[in-house]
Amino acid sequence: DTAVSQTPKYLVTQMGNDKSIKCEQNLGHDTMYWYKQDSKKFLKIMFSYNNKELIINETVPNRFSPKSPDKAHLNLHINSLELGDSAVYFCASSHTLLDKGNQPQHFGDGTRLSIL
Amino acid sequence: DAKTTQPTSMDCAEGRAANLPCNHSTISGNEYVYWYRQIHSQGPQYIIHGLKNNETNEMASLIITEDRKSSTLILPHATLRDTAVYYCIVRSTGNQFYFGTGTSLTVIP
Numbered sequence: 300d301t302a303v304s305q306t307p308k309y310l311v312t313q314m315g316n317d318k319s320i321k322c323e324q325n326l327g328h329d330t331m332y333w334y335k336q337d338s339k340k341f342l343k344i345m346f347s348y349n350n351k352e353l354i355i356n357e358t359v360p361n362r363f364s365p366k367s368p369d370k371a372h373l374n375l376h377i378n379s380l381e382l383g384d385s386a387v388y389f390c391a392s393s394h395t396l397l398d399k400g401n402q403p404q405h406f407g408d409g410t411r412l413s414i415l
Numbered sequence: 416d417a418k419t420t421q422p423t424s425m426d427c428a429e430g431r432a433a434n435l436p437c438n439h440s441t442i443s444g445n446e447y448v449y450w451y452r453q454i455h456s457q458g459p460q461y462i463i464h465g466l467k468n469n470e471t472n473e474m475a476s477l478i479i480t481e482d483r484k485s486s487t488l489i490l491p492h493a494t495l496r497d498t499a500v501y502y503c504i505v506r507s508t509g510n511q512f513y514f515g516t517g518t519s520l521t522v523i524p
Contacts, residue, residue, distance in 0.1 A: 303458075340500070342459065342514040355511070389458050400447045400508040401466070406458035 302326050303407040305390050311413045314382060320375045320410045322390030330354075330395040331373035332404065333365060336387045348373050349395050377412075385414045419503045424519040427497075433490040435518050437503030440484045446507045448479060450488045451514070452499040459502065459514070462488065493522045 303324045312318055324331060332355075333345045347355035351367045362378045377384060393404040420438040427433040439448065449464040463470055463477045465486075470477045476489040490497055502517040 340516075344511050347511075391458075398508050400445060400506060400510075401464065403449060403461040403464060404512055405461060408458045409456075 303390055303392055303405050305388075305407040305410050307410060308408065309411050309413075311415065312380060313415050314380055316380050317376070317378045318380060318412070319377070320388055320390075320412075322373050322375070322407060324371055324390075324392040324405070326392055326405060328392035328394050328405075329370055330393050331367065331370070332391040332393075333373065333375050334389040334391060334406075336389060336409070338386070342389070346373075346375075380412075380414050382414050385412055387411050419505060419515060421501075421503050421515065421518045423516065424521070426521050426523055427490075427493045429495060429522050429524050430492055433488075433493040433497065433520060433522070435488040435490075435501050435503075435520065436485065437487070438485045439503070439505045442483050442505050443507065446505045448477065448483075448486050449504045449506065449512070450475070450477065451502045451504065451512075452497075452520075453502070453517070454496075454499040462501075493520075495522050495524065498522045 305322050330349045332347045334342050335345055336342045345359045346365045348367045350370050364376045367373045387409045389409045390407040391404040394402045447464050447466050450462040451459040453459045462474050465477045479486045498521050500517040500519050502514050504512050
């Protein structure tokens with residue numbers, strides 16, 4: 300059983316379009332995250348949601364809007380896509396309630412977004 | 416979070432132990448040491464973590480020095496499938512996982 304699953308795995312679209320990436324976790328975790336990995340392979344956190352509430356919002360353009368319908372899902376909607384949005388986007392989840400610094404995050408396999 | 420320093424790349428012969436070092440000289444008392452790896456085209460995979468004591472699981476062993484300023488991840492019998500980028504991260508509760516550049520490990524047949 301896949302613990303953290305993202306769809307789609309690949310997304311190729313034109314500049315200016317709006318697209319969504321979905322993420323689901325079946326680990327019973329209470330916190331979910333979105334990361335962006337750029338062409339230089341740096342992995343940077345974008346958003347974090349705890350029990351459907353936004354708790355971290357790094358410096359991300361407001362064209363990016365996360366949505367969490369329940370604590371097992373965190374979707375990422377991107378408006379007016381730009382060339383610089385091309386990257387791999389990873390979803391992750393963890394237990395925050397139990398966290399004393401000792402709760403690992405578990406990642407999905409990523410969504411490869413290419414803007415033409 | 417404390418900064419970590421890792422070698423950029425390492426090679427290891429297949430079947431031998433791979434020892435990946437990490438320096439975290441500014442680590443504070445409540446920060447855990449985590450290791451993740453990222454195999455090409457996949458998401459980061461959690462390997463192991465520890466606070467003070469050495470830890471072992473089915474994937475690897477983590478050796479933390481007594482002063483906690485450095486650690487070593489040991490893959491006891493490296494296989495070709497262990498070729499990946501390995502990230503050493505330190506964090507405490509409420510803080511995020513900051514991924515650096517990691518060590519690119521190549522297992523050679």
